[in-house]
Every structure is written in C-alpha cells, then in structure tokens.
Amino acid sequence: MQKTEVQKELEKFRNYVISQSKANLTRQKKKASSVLYNSLKGVVKVMPNSFSIEFMMEDYGVFQDEGVRGADPSKVSKNAKIKGQQAPNSRYHFGSGTHAGTWDKFTASLEKWAKKKNIRLRDENGKYKKGSYKTISHIIAKNIYARGLKPSLFFTKPFEAAFKRLPEELVEKYGLDAIKLFNQQTEKILKNG
Numbered sequence: 001m002q003k004t005e006v007q008k009e010l011e012k013f014r015n016y017v018i019s020q021s022k023a024n025l026t027r028q029k030k031k032a033s034s035v036l037y038n039s040l041k042g043v044v045k046v047m048p049n050s051f052s053i054e055f056m057m058e059d060y061g062v063f064q065d066e067g068v069r070g071a072d073p074s075k076v077s078k079n080a081k082i083k084g085q086q087a088p089n090s091r092y093h094f095g096s097g098t099h100a101g102t103w104d105k106f107t108a109s110l111e112k113w114a115k116k117k118n119i120r121l122r123d124e125n126g127k128y129k130k131g132s133y134k135t136i137s138h139i140i141a142k143n144i145y146a147r148g149l150k151p152s153l154f155f156t157k158p159f160e161a162a163f164k165r166l167p168e169e170l171v172e173k174y175g176l177d178a179i180k181l182f183n184q185q186t187e188k189i190l191k192n193g
Helices: 003-027 034-039 060-066 103-116 133-147 156-165 168-174 178-192
Strands: 041-046 051-056
Touching (some): 060 178, 156 178
C-alpha cells in the first residue's frame, strides 16, 4: 500500500469515528454536552514505514463512553431511581485514585447541570421543598459515586465499526489490533486531558 493510500484510509477511519461519535452524542442528548461534542478531533500522520493516529476529546468523555464502576452500590439512596452497579466490567472505578478529579469539581459540574435542567427537591407527595442546587448536586454526586456511570459507548462502537472497515492489507502491514489501538487512544486522551 502506498503512503497516500494509507493516509486516505486512515483519514476515512478518523472521519467516520468522529462523525459517528458526534451523532451518538446528539442522540444521547440528555447525556451530551456541547463541550464534549466540540472537543472530538483526530490527527493522522503517515510516515514511510509507520503512522500515528490520535483522537482527542475532553477526558471525561472516556469515562462517559466506557462507564465507571461504583465504589459501593449498597450506599445508593433508597429513593434513587437508578440502583445497582452500572458498569461492572469497566476498567475505571470510583475511589481508585487513578484518574482523580476533585469532589468539588464534580459537585460544581453537577450543580450547573441541575440549574440548567431546573432539577428541584420534592417531598414524598411530589411537592417542591427547600434545598439549594448545591444540596441537589451533593445528593446526585453521592449516588453516582456509589453506583457508577453506565457506559454509553458513543465512541467505542464507531471505533470498532471503523476498524472493521479498514482494508485487510493495511491491518496486516502494520500489525493492527483493534483493542490495543483503542486502549492506546483512550490512554492518550486521559494523559493529555
């Protein structure tokens, strides 16, 4: 395969992954943010005997895509609509200390989200009751931390589909492995995020 052909195929791969990931985010609108949507980008470089491909997005996109195991699902509020472990097979886990964000950042982002969605506290009869958005964000954050985040696969599925579409000659020439390539991409995103 000529260098120009490799470049063309990898650009098609990149464009497909990005366009389908954005389409998935749009379909999952309640979960998507314009910041994540707009951060999805990719760069392809082809050299005579090698190539590099790099996808970029906000680092929280990796967690939204793959999901995050909860720290302790038994601690989910009895009033929560969503219960149980949301991502039992995820390689990411709340409380592991590996891709640490701060609790304050987490609750601040949930507070903004609650304001935007006008989420309010209610009593047992469904009537509004007193409570700030800060209180709401802490309640939601505790539940998410305990039960985890369900995987959306907005990036994984397009990546896998695009990989299957790569010419066999290209896959063989460079010894490509879909899982290894995907894991390299997510590690780069988290490292650079």
